[in-house]
């Protein structure tokens with residue numbers, strides 16, 4: 001696929017096979033993220049690459065317990081409300097049991113922290129599509145940034161005191177018959193373009 005096709009066929013994958021992602025492919029995906037632009041060439045995005053199933057399960061259990069303890073409020077961001085609702089029902093796996101989760105952190109007092117992480121995430125999604133791997137942006141850990149358990153766990157992985165999580169990417173082979181991600185583009189209903 002050419003670059004335009006790789007971009008337009010990228011879709012979110014939410015069902016993954018257990019199959020491990022080849023190390024070589026994962027390295028290319030991470031490098032694609034590391035080569036994303038950053039504000040003022042800050043290069044302060046911190047990539048936590050989690051492939052250990054025990055760690056992923058622990059993180060998913062922690063997230064479920066934290067969301068389950070939150071109160072559902074009217075007018076809440078729907079995705080957050082859904083995380084809380086599913087957690088209260090005890091069947092929530094925020095990373096869709098993907099075999100890889102890349103968590104992106106950045107300095108909390110740096111103005112381009114989210115933008116830099118978003119650039120890295122998009123680069124990684126396109127690279128993964130080129131390698132026939134499915135991905136999904138995972139936002140839940142951003143909402144658990146001040147959760148003591150999550151802070152402690154990431155501190156144990158080497159997160160600095162001033163780093164916070166701004167996004168994550170689930171990566172793996174799609175649980176489809178041919179193992180390829182669904183690539184049918186969603187119609188564009190928004191994103192207006194004004195040509196002057």
Ligand SMILES: Cc1cc2nc3c(=O)[nH]c(=O)nc-3n(C[C@H](O)[C@H](O)[C@H](O)COP(=O)(O)O)c2cc1C
Nearest residue numbers: 010011012013014079136137138139140167185186
């Ligand atoms: C900033 C951002 C946050 C997102 N957070 C989540 C998330 O937490 N969980 C999830 O399943 N999908 C998440 N997504 C994926 C979107 O739901 C998805 O991109 C959108 O519905 C369009 O579908 P597509 O990716 O298949 O084109 C997120 C996407 C973006 C850009």
